[in-house]
Amino acid sequence: MARLYPLTEHQAAQAHINSRLGTSHDLVDAPVRLLWARVQLTADITDIETVVCLQRRIHDEALNEQTNRQRQHQAEELHRALSTxxxxxxxxxxxxxxxxxxxxxxxxxxxxxxxxxxYAPHTAWVQVAHLLQTFVQDLDTPARTNLVDSLAQIFTRYDQPELADRLRSIATQMQSVNGHSPSSPTC
Known part of the structure; x- marks a missing residue:
């Protein structure tokens, strides 16, 4: 019974025992019916207080552990959010x-x-830009110029002529910085 009920629930243990003992049983081969006695359990108040303190401490430790796990999870989530x-x-x-x-x-x-x-690395278009950069770096000047003209035509086709002009301007600036002019081949 001690394993089924803690000391603080001695009334429940008592009711459980009495539900088993209070039933009547017929004796085989005898005209006798037995009714078992009633059990009453008592517990010392200091023992109950000790058990209550122990239960409270176990509960508090579990609550603190859960709170710490939650704080750690929140800190990890914040770290992930801040880093991305x-x-x-x-x-x-x-x-x-x-x-x-x-x-x-x-x-x-x-x-x-x-x-x-x-330039945020988690942005998909930045990844596309990195792919384009990797693709373009090995192209010779005429191929780069052709690529810029093709992209500019796409911008213009989608009613973005100012973006086409900016692209051409950036391409010209990059060629002058890299030492490649549109008319000179790369080494």
Whole structure:
């Protein structure tokens, strides 16, 4: 019975025992019916208090362990979010360093945020840009020029002529920086 019921539930143990003992039984080959006695369990108050303290401590330890696991999970989630979303990292920093939020800092952070999100590695289009960069780096100048013209035509076809002009301008700047002009072959 001790394994079924803790000391603090001695009334439940008592009821369980009496439900078994209080049933009548006929004796085989005798005109006699037996009714078992009633059991009453008692527990010392200090033992009950000790058990209650032990149960409370076990419960508190389990609760603390659950809270610690939850905090660790939240910290890991925050770390993942901060490492993949640069703007969230900046916002988190400003929340914890409000004295740093003067107008100059806000403007600098705004510019930095725009730069970071433009090249954020988790953005699919940035990955496409990296693939294009890998593809373009081995092309000779005429092939690069042809690629830029083809992309510019696509931009124009989708009613984005200003993007086509910007693409051509960037391509010209990159060629002059790299030492490749549209008319000179690469080495």
């Amino acid at each position: 979303t640069p703007t969230l990292a900046l916002a988190h920093w400003l929340i914890h360093q409000p004295q740093a939020a003067d107008p100059n800092t806000i403007e600098a952070l705004s510019r930095l945020t725009r730069e970071i999100t433009t």
